[in-house]
Amino acid sequence: MTTTKTILRSDELSCPSCVNNIESNLNQTEGVSNAKVHFNTGRIEVEHDPDRASEEKLIEVVRHSGYEAQISPF
């Protein structure tokens, strides 16, 4: 299994409970080995198997949690 790290950014995190929601939903997604959401910066770090959980899938999970996110350049 290949694991890669993708950084997403969301501008919409306005409370620490948003962090818990997104983090739990991402961590329960098949193909994601570890997800960490930083409330202060809106940075979402996801370690995942790109074949089982694509970048689009990650964005979709965040969206399902109630927030929009984009892939970060850094």
Next chain:
Amino acid sequence: MKLLQKLVRNATTRKKALLIVSGLLIAAGWAANFFGALPRLFDVLMLLATLTAGFEIARRAWQGLRNRHTNIELLVAIAATGGIFIGVFWEAAAVTFLFLLGGWLEARTMSKTRNTLKELINMAPETAIVIDGGERKEIPARQVQEGMRVLVKPGSKIPVDGLVESGTTSIDESAITGEPIPTEKQTGSEVYAGTINKNGRIFVKATKAGADTTLAKIIRRVEEAQEEKAPTQRFIERFARWYTPGIVGLSIVSYLFTWDLELALTLLVIGCPGALVISTPISVITGIGNAAKKGILIKGGEYLENAGKVTAIALDKTGTLTEGKPGVIEIIYFSRAIAVAGGGQEEFPAVHTVSLSDRNNESLPLEGEELLYWASIAESASEHPLAEAIITEAEKSGQIPEPDEFESYTGQGIEAVLGDDHIYVGKAEFLKQKRISISENINKEIRSLTNKGRTVVLVARNNKLLGAIGIADQMRPDAPKMISKLRENGIERIAMLTGDARPTAEAIAEETGITEVHAGILPEDKNDIIIEMQQQGYQVTMIGDGINDAPALATADIGIAMGAAGTDVAIETADIALMANDLMKIPEALRLSKKTLRNIHQNVVIALITVTALLAGVMAGSVHMAGGMLIHELSVMAVILNGMRLRWG
């Protein structure tokens, strides 16, 4: 239909749509009430408004429950459901609408506080023009490889870190250093990704690209700093974890005691810890972001809080208070006054010493210029560090001719010939060997300069002494201003730590206004002095140039490294790294930290006062659900807006 589906799928538009529809339903309800429509219509419209706004809230509450988190949404959802249950439809509608509106406003303003980072990210251009075998190709900037040749046109951003291979220009480096004045660059100069090429066309040999550039490292550093929680934030988050279930408990207990369901539900609404939870991060994110824009990298919330409490400062001398390289400080010259003695005329050479500290404002006396001119001709063939100081100073007045002949006497001095002129530059013994007489009054001046820690070089032309040049590591022009600013900012103790000899150290201390000098000490002694200061109860900041002061920087409560642009060690290890070698950034960094710390305290106070007042209001029966939610949301906005003030401070 597809468009509608797309709109609903997009979380932002969905929230906005729910908010608008819910708001319209509430307005329609009040309008119906005003025009005396059926009383049930008001309730029906309010119920619809509650369901509309409540949809998003219930969704998040459910997600939280599924993930075993009790969140604020759960409190609001229980309160709204309870409200409908006991028939207070207006209260339920107002609570859900205000909560959704508050959340939307919070997200919008929070996004603004994260803007500094976005501005930094946007600094880096996305593409680079590389020259490959005479051909120009535009490729993504992060794909540039080390050693590739990159063309940077005037007015465009530099895409990589590298060295100027050809061309001259001035570059606005404010993205990296925070310095607004452009820096001149020529062949061999270092340039950074994200800086702006102002006027010339240059070719740059890439050394680093993409995530390896200094800019990317700064961005990562700022981000890590913003992510790292301040002690206050950690404390509040621990507190908040118990707080939400605590409020649910309190609400149940109140109900069991009073059988007043509305009171119990109101407690749930006002008990949201929103303002408290957000109070610290909002100040920290904004404070760190604003500092980064000014070229001050603060490692995290903890350091920001610590820097806000600093009472004593220890400074390294060389490279921090001084330029770290020799420069001409004084010139001793003879004025050719003619004295009339006993009827005859006799040259009466009066000795003058002129300090060059304010050379930029005034021109040197003619004799001083002449002395520098002749000295620099001889030195122009030498590679001694002192020669560089003399040449740099002489070049301010014009071109220097090359000597016809030149001879260097190691450790003694140099002799040069230009046309008919013989020039000697060096120590007193060297000039004496060349049969040049040195009068007692000039010897006295030389001794006084030597006592001040200067290296003195004598200059003679055609067997006649012209004067002498005092050379030393130059104090940075801003040093005295910086010291007085630090005292103004409430720093009680300022000490200079240096390995240099006492006279040199004291000369600089006197000029800068520092009264405590520790001279001739080793790096480990610096450590001991800082520990001693800490034992005396001071919160100590050490300021150094990053590498040789590393142990002392680590021991101090806050280590500030100067001139960190391009040096990874300083960026990685210092608690605060100043990208430019600008001394005035030190008081600025401490001022910003103090201001941020004050802002955090204000926010915590605003949050606590609101919750306490609301709690008292509910218990007294004067605050109801809708009003409670409004005040709660207003307190969250007050905290965010107060934090955002740091963007401009």
